[in-house]
Amino acid sequence: MLKEKNGDVAPIRAAVANEDGIDFTLIELFFFAYRDFTSDPDQMLADYGFGRAHHRVLHFVNRRPGLTVAELLDVLKITKQSLARVLKQLIDTGHIVQLQGPRDRRQRELYPTARGRELALALSRPQSRRIHGALTEMKGEGRKAIEQFLKAMVNPELRVQIDDDPLHRMEEDRE
Amino acid sequence: MLKEKNGDVAPIRAAVANEDGIDFTLIELFFFAYRDFTSDPDQMLADYGFGRAHHRVLHFVNRRPGLTVAELLDVLKITKQSLARVLKQLIDTGHIVQLQGPRDRRQRELYPTARGRELALALSRPQSRRIHGALTEMKGEGRKAIEQFLKAMVNPELRVQIDDDPLHRMEEDRE
DNA sequence: CAGAATACGTCAATAGTGCTGACTTAATTG
DNA sequence: CAATTAAGTCAGCACTATTGACGTATTCTG
CATH class of the missing domain: 1.20.5 (Single alpha-helices involved in coiled-coils or other helix-helix interfaces)
Known part of the structure; x- marks a missing residue:
């Protein structure tokens, strides 16, 4: 019984292979690809004191103008509290405006302003360029x-x- | 001059279109795909009190056993301090071991233990299954x-x- | 061999994103 | 009118990541 209390701590020196039927190559590529995909907008957002969450909110409000807070939460799959700070900042900086729902006055419809539209386009431009470049490269x-x-x-x-x-x-x- | 101090706050009611030459469809799909791609391992990791960062460290240590701390930082593109806690936890729980570098004794070579190997495989299994399923679906x-x-x-x-x-x-x- | 550079570990402080739970207000619905 | 719903807000916590600084052991260089 010379084992550690945390179990056998012997180093495994062989790299995992596809033997196990697991496609590590694509898993890893997906990680790298997404990391770089988000890196361009992330850098721009830093200038505004914003993060990736602001980009996502801005994106979907531009894609579906007039969507309600509840709909946005459903698309993003986050909680109301997580959205709150981010959305408040985007409203305070004049990127997004809220209008009272016409049918249901409890609802707040979210719309981009001209500034919000511009920022959304600016953030998406390098991402689209990257995608287009990758599609061209793969022929x-x-x-x-x-x-x-x-x-x-x-x-x-x-x-x-x-x-x-x-x-x-x-x-x-x-x- | 009836503008707000933060600029024109008029709502834009039209959805952004591909007119601008930006492929919003693929941008959005990439977001959704990655979110769901990481959701399965994220849930498992919660059982260990681990996060996504632990998975990434575990992944690369299994992929390239014996890589040094500096090499790992370079692959992950994070800082030493970000890695520190995560790596320490993985070592304390017996998933990873450090061996002194044979040539350069300043270096710490990182290896998975049997437990670390198993966890890495378990985490990657649903991801690989998802990828395989998607490839099959697209024919x-x-x-x-x-x-x-x-x-x-x-x-x-x-x-x-x-x-x-x-x-x-x-x-x-x-x- | 002495000093610079390197690899690693660690301390402290901060930011961004996410979570849970609880509570309020206003509006709609039954 | 009571119950439900949409939204906003408060407090507290966790995880990941950041910067800057400092200590120690080891290796490299002049």
Whole structure:
């Protein structure tokens, strides 16, 4: 019984391989890709004293102007308290405005201002450039495949949010 | 001059469109995909009192056993202080061990223990399953395309890290 | 060999994002 | 009118990450 109280502490010297049926290569690439994907806007946001959360809120308010606070929480999958600080800052800095819901006056519809629209576009520009560059680099009819792949990575029960996507509604023109 | 001190606060009611040449659809999909990609391991980690950072450290120590602290910092692109707590916890719980560098005794080579290896595999399993499922769903010769795309999303100067990938070295067998 | 540089560890303070739980206000619904 | 709902807010906590500073052991360099 020469073991440590925390169990066997012998070093394993062999690297994990795909033997276990686990695709470590793609797991790792997904991590690197997302890290760099978010790095450009992150740097810009720092100038405003904002973080990644501000970008996400700004993004969805620009994508679906007039969405309510509850809808935004549902899309972001965060709590009301997490959203509160971020949203308040965006309102105080004149990037987002709230309008009382026309049907239900308890609701607050969220809209971007001109400033908020501009910032959202500025933040997304380098991300779109990166995506476009990557699609070009990989050649082929890539985009369709990438879109299918990314969509398939999302939890099935959450894909409704994606189908709510205004652009998709235009393309698919359902109902 | 009826403007607010913070500028024009008039709501913009139109959703941003691709007109601006920005691929909001893929930007959004990338966000959703990554969020769900990390959700499975995040839930497991909570049982150990660990976070996403622990997973990343565990991942790379398993992928490149014997890497030094400095190398790990370089791969993760975080600071020494950010790594410190996380690494200490993983060592204290017997998931990782440190060995003094054989050539340079200042260095600490990091290795997974049996426990650390098991946890890394357990965490990666649902991620790999999700990726595999998505590749199947999209049909075609997908995997190659996805790998090319994700790699192309990474900052060019950082792709050396990916080429250091042990699995890649096996496949490409350069030198 | 002495001094500089390096690898690592650690201390203190701070920021950003997220969480839970509890409570208030206003408006709608039954 | 009572119950429910939408939103806002308060207090407290956890995790990840940051910067700056300092100490120690080891290696490298002139």
